[in-house]
Amino acid sequence: MGLMDHLSELRARLVRCCIAVGLGFLVCWSVVDPIFNALVNPLLAVLPPGSHAQYTTLPEGFFTRMYIAFVAGVFVTSPVVFYQIWSFIAPGLYDEEKRHIIPVAILSALFFVAGGAFCYLVVFPYAFSFFVSFSTSEIVVMPKISDYLGFVLKLILAFGLIFEMPLFALFLSRMGLITATLMRSTRRYAVLGIFIVAAILTPPDVVSQLLMAGPMLLLYEVSILVAAAFGRKKPAPENVETGDAQQGEASVKDKTAEEA
Template sequence: MGLMDHLGELRMRLVRCCIAVIVGFFACWAVVDPIFDVLVNPLLAVLPKGSHAIYTTLPEGFFTRMHIAFVAGVFVSSPVIFYQIWSFIAPGLYEEEKKYIIPIAIMSALFFICGGAFCYFVVFPYAFSFFVSFATEEIVAMPKVSDYLSFVLKLILAFGIIFEMPLFAFFLARMGVVTAAMMRQARRYAILGIFIVAAILTPPDVVSQLLMACPMLILYEISIWVAAAFGRKPKTEKDADDGGQEKTDADAASDAKTANASEKA
């Protein structure tokens, strides 16, 4: 395929992803109020008595719900999105590797959702309890709903993306782009990069950054194991195996010829 063919396919894949997100948005808009309640519950559970979440502008409630429906639509349409991503990558794979596209797309969606679930059930309770603990009798916590939900949705999306790390390591290792040895050698730089990414993707507080960086460090170590287990066999090793096999076959043929000569004699 030429460059224009690749660009045309990329455009087609992006259009399909956009259509999937739009469909997911309208599907989630129909149930946006229950989703809103689910997202607000972790905050309400830790707010002290007398504290409330508030709106400060008239259209804030409407646009907040649109934001929720959009992010929820991305999660709902994630199987389609990841299928389009992996299908675009597929031409660079071997034939035996292409059959894993659909399972990998499903696993990508599951990892994405698991990342969001980890954020909701593990990160939020600790993070919100920590933040609310700074309220005093004189200073009451009354978070703005739009700011709170923007914070929550960014974290959920960030954790969903971060949990894709082992799958990307799998494909990059299968394509020969990275190896487990390369990832081990780059570990110190990866740790630095992880904390930089955590600082960019999370609000400017140490707790949120640590709550994201720690799972990323664990996922990086898992990615090293994945690359070691499923990485492409080095060419030199493969050639050595092939050479050894050819030598064995040649020896077997030579032995057969010797045996035939002995029988004739």
């Protein structure tokens, strides 16, 4: 395939992803209120008496629910989205590996959802309790609901993508783009990059950064093991020399046959 063929395929797969997410948005919009309540509950559970979340503009509630329905639609249609992503990458794989595209797409969706669930069930209770603990009887926290949900949904998406690290390591190692040796040699830079990403995606407090950086460090080590187990193996030197010798013998035989 030429460059234009690849770009045409990329465009077609992006259109399919957009259609799938759009349909997921419509489905989630019909149940957006329960999703909204589920996302707000971790905050309401730690708010002190006298505090409450609030809207500050009239259209804020409507657009906030639209954003929630969109993100929920991404999670609902994640198997389709990941199938399109892996199908676009598949030409760089062996034929026997291409048969596993559908299972890998399903695993990708499960890892994506697992990352979001880890953020919701583990990170949010500790993070929100830490933030709310600074309120006093005189200074009461009253968060703006759109800011809160924007922060929450960003973290859920970030954790979902972070949990994809082992699967991306699997594909990149099978394509020969990365190796376990390379990942081990660049571990110190990866650790630095992980903490930088955690500092950017989380609020400026140590607790939230560690709650994101910890799983990322663990997943990086798991990715090294995955790359070591499933990465492309280089041909052994003995096999290369044997192959060269066999080719040399074959060429001599061919010359002898031509002279005869």
